[in-house]
Amino acid sequence: MEADEARALLSTMWTIRAFEERLAELVANKTLAGLVHVGIGQEATAAGVCAVLHEDDYIYTGHRPDGPFIAKGADLGRMMAELAGRETGYCHGKGGHMHLVAAERGLLSATGIVGGNLPLGLGSALVCQERGAGQVVAVFFGDGASNAGHFHESLNIAALWRLPIVFVCENNGYAEFTPLSAHTVVERLTVHADRYGIPTATLDGNDVLAVREAAAEAVARARAGNGSTFLECLTYRLSGHYVGDPQRYREAAELEEWQQKDPIARFNRQLAALGLDAAVDAAALERAARERVEAAVAYALDSPWPAPSEVSTEVYA
């Protein structure tokens, strides 16, 4: 691995982390409104997958959109302005966190409906297939989505039509407040995709290099016209389900165990082992990420509110 690649991956993870830490703070202190779900500790999945996507590929996310949005290059200022409900936000303040769209970057939509984005991803993948230009779609969702009907219907159609789509399941062990084991007897979520005839891989979702490698194979398969792949990325959200979640449903020991597996710290250790730590300069990347986020916050909070009359515009095209 080259130092440049390592720097890019780490910078992406730090930008996501810094953005979400600051976002959570601004929501907690009521500077920003909204029902906000951050995914601190899950940065490696988005960074690893997006590292192998092209600019003209597409992404759909669930209700934790920041990772994929930032990793695919959404503008931090316009993102933060959207979360602040301002006119300069990507969606003019109409979407907010759970409905982010940055179409110019191929970020077609987040959704507030768990599992609701898989069908949307199929449709965009169908267009990619029809265009024949090798574009692919990546859909991010959590383990909770695996019990939704649309999840199963979508896997079936993706396999049936050999659609160029990568299903990125961020299995963080919890559907909202409930552990996966309370919702299903199925242990490995790849079982579902196996049954529908889709190639799968279960991987350490906190290892950005493992994610990147698995995603590279999946994306190559899709680009070559050989259909979809299901990646189960085992990870953990160190933050609550939503900002303000009292988190009574999990033990401190579990949280501590996963803090040891923090994907950023882990990647730093990998870089040290490879002798790349000096060249990468993690501290400088963190500093730069936090500065970019501060600039985004300043831009957002200095931006004008939408006019009240905007409530009724853009209802119809």
Add this chain to the structure above:
Amino acid sequence: MTVVDSRVSYVTAINQALREEMDRDPAVYVLGEDVAVGGPFGATAGLAEAFGERRVRNTPISEGTVMGLAVGAAVLGLRPVVEIMFVDFITLAMDQLVNHAAKLHYLSGGQLRVPLVVRAQCGASGGWGAHHSQSLEAWFLHVPGLKVVMPSTPADARGLLKAAIRDDNPVLFVEHRGLYWGLGELPAGDGVVPLGQAAVSRAGRDVTVLATGRLVGAAVTAARALESEGVSLEVIDLRSLVPLDLDTIVASVRKTGRVVLAHEAVETGGWGAEVAARLQHAAFDYLDAPVERVGAPDAPVPASPRLEAAFVPGQEQIVAAARQTLGR
């Protein structure tokens, strides 16, 4: 001597609209259960042969996911026409239609457009029972971002469907099964009928009957029946519920002062309720009698032919409602 009937059926008109639009625009795709083999009523007959099974795609029985798939295709420029075989099955696709199709343009601040048509047939006939007979159009008036269209003639079925396909918004296109084999003339040329324009099906002076779908024909029959009593009904076919042509409606009410709202859907919460509310605001000074509603009783659609006949409103109920507005 052979008489050539130049008239075509409503379902043939739909087929023709699909064919003409697919021919005109390669972005038009047809998706749904059994569409590649023509569907149960032949609405998509011959399309797969003409345009190939890439553009005329059979789907599994997965209404919700197929709806979402169509939305995800539409935002990248396809113009999908999704067939929901019976409008009753649209319940399975509500999430995608209501939460994604209708909202993505707004929620994205105009970044995305969803040029999608959802064709579904509705209506009770033949004793097909509660899951293959409902009229559910009113639910969708309550969802900003959707347009809702209900043709009652072959010419409108073709013309409105073409307009719906060319529209950049999601349009729910509700066909009535009971009208499928009724015949009518098609205009020459492309025959596009703009969305949001009601049609005066029969001019009159005493009572305005606002109707959709199968009830338009029933209202015209009612008008003929009342003619002998010296009562003149003006029948207006709304054709599209969203957008609603309030101007045409109000112009008629100013003339007649009396209104009957007629739909096959159950009375409570039907589109009649919304139109009545709008009329009492827009035409309060012109109303000479309370607005009367004709709708099905508030019950599921029963299967027994006798019960179904008691359920489905028609000419008789329209005549009675019209008399009521006249105090007779």
